[in-house]
Amino acid sequence: MAARSDVIGTVAGPGDGPNEFVFVAPADRTIKTGEFITYSVSVEDETRSVFARVTNRELIRGLPEGFLADPGVAPDTVAATLGVPNDDTELYRLTATVIGYYDANMTTFANPRQLPDPGTPLSIAPDPQLETVLPNLGCETDRVDVTELGGVAHIGWLLNRAEEATNIHVPIEEFVSTHLAILAETGSGKSYTASVLIEEMMRPSSRASLLVFDPHGEYGTLDEMQGHEAFEGEDGYRPDVVYYNPDRLHVRISELEIGDVMAILDNPSNRMQERLSTAWRSMQNQESRTWGVDDLIHEMERIYGEDDSSVGALEWRLRRSIQRNDLFHPEENVPLDDIVDPGQCTVLQMDTLDKRDQQLITTVLVRRLYRERLDDVRGRDTEVDHPIFALFEEGHRFAPASGDAPSLGIMRTIASEGRKFGFGLGIISQRPSKIDPDVLSQCGTQISMKIRNPNDQDAIKKSVEAAGEDVTRELPGLTPGQAIVSGDAMNTPALIQVRRRRTEHGAESRAVIDEWRDAYDQRQREPSRSEAADFGEGDSTGVQSLD
Secondary structure, X not given: OOOHHHEEEEEEEEOOOOOEEEEEEEOOOOOOOOOEEEEEEEEOOEEEEEEEEEEEEEEEEOOOHHHHOOOOOOHHHHHHHHOOOHHHOOEEEEEEEEEEEEEOOOOEEXXXXXXXXXXXXXXXXXXXXXXHHOEOXXXXXXXXXXXXOOOEEEEEEEOOOOOOOOEEEEEHHHHHHOXXXXXXOOOOOHHHHHHHHHHHHOOOOOOOEEEEEEOOOOOOOHHHHOOOHHHOOOOOOOOEEEEEOHHHOOEEHHHOOHHHHHHHOOOOOHHHHHHHHHHXXXXXXXXXXXXOHHHHHHHXXXXXXXOOHHXXXXXXXXXXXXXXXXXXXXXXXXXXXXXXXXXXXXXXXXXXOOHHHXXXXXXXXXXXXXXXXXXXXOOOOOOOOOOEXXXXXXXXXXXXXXXXXXXXXXXHHHHHHHHHHOEEEEEEEOOHHHEOHHHHHOOOEEEEOOOOOHHXXXXXXXXXXXXXXXXXXXXXXXXXXXXXXXXXXXXXXXXXXXXXXXXXXXXXXXXXXXXXXXXXXXXXXXOOOOOOOOOOOOOOOOOOOOO
8 A cells, every 4th residue: 555655646436437537636746647646456355556547637626716817916826815825725636547457477457347446545656667567578577677678679768757767668579570650740750769769679689680761861870870889789799780872772673573564654555464464474484584674575576576566565665664764674683681681770762762663662672571581481591581670761652541552562461461470560651541551550569659630640549459549639739759659569558758869860850041041141142143254354344245
């Protein structure tokens, strides 16, 4: 039972919901919504500490409103006029939702299915206990030094507590194996949070094999991990950060599937599609994997004749869309063993590629990686003999809710089957409503940040089952760096402040006003076109007529 000095309120009775109760607290014990409180209850003759989350707070007694009507009179003055101490004037009624007690056998919360009796004293849940039981760490007791555990990521601390008072360490294996979604409107800290997780995954205790699909070049500072003492292991380990720019990104033409090619070509007729499909299958059945557009056209001419009008129309489309695109090559391919390796974070910088080429390189790379993981699990020779995790910035671009992105099919496959083959994915997006719902719903762990768009809020509510109504209500009011963590990596959703990065952030907003002023000053210093040219000596003669 809590000591009286620790009591912050007293249970008044049941609330509206089956797991809700209300309690009363004086104003001097400020309790914020989202705070975790605890009380003791007997369950099967054993005293349990039950946790609950504060979901609402309303004033039930305060200074008379008539006295507060004059904004020129301070509340202290009103209280003094009434002859009451200001601190004791306000009384709050709060609503809390029961989470449950921590069951060490189940390593998660168990609901006691009974509400606390009226008069039950409540106290603030202790920091060390929360650090143990909030994340899904599989601890066998409710008090463990989580900093001693391996394979965990320190993502931040509870928002309602002092800085680093209650640190949240999420299990990396959980969000890697059952996928991850980081959702927030622009400027709320998506890529910052993703980089925090990348830093944690590249530490000596994890040594992840990471692949980052970066359409905007936001992860250019991760190489600061190399040489940073926080990432050095006692055995000499140092993370390797590799950047792949578009000059190094090539797709071997034979790696494309007929569906990829159809997505590239401009509106081919049914007749063209039939001819291309037949020739494409014929080429893929050949032993050589280094054929190009010329070989494909020759094959179509062999099958349908050189005078076939559909083959002629296809030739023009194939040369324009594939042969003249530097992304495609008859022989060159991105070597898989160059881009994935334990202890290596590879950033695919695709900012100079157009959207369709970004989707195509992603399609082919992810498909090749998936096949290799499949081979590894089934005991066949493989280039990728270890689990991998791929993060997709602008995830709605690769797995859109609508449209014909060639990457959507393989993204759905990874989302639904990747866990079995050691292929995890992370989706980062500012538009949850624009992500394919099948992909989003398979992301077992969610980090949701500020979202004000109603459609995007609905998408989160529909796809993120673990984030309850009381938690998702917080989404519009979050500020940059604040997040709700929920799903497989957590035993219950929690509001957190994301920790500071160890590397510099590479996606800060631009100082627009400063840049405007600098550009204006620069323009003022430049000679205008109407000014006379300076020929070095003597007076300028001005613009001369050529007549």
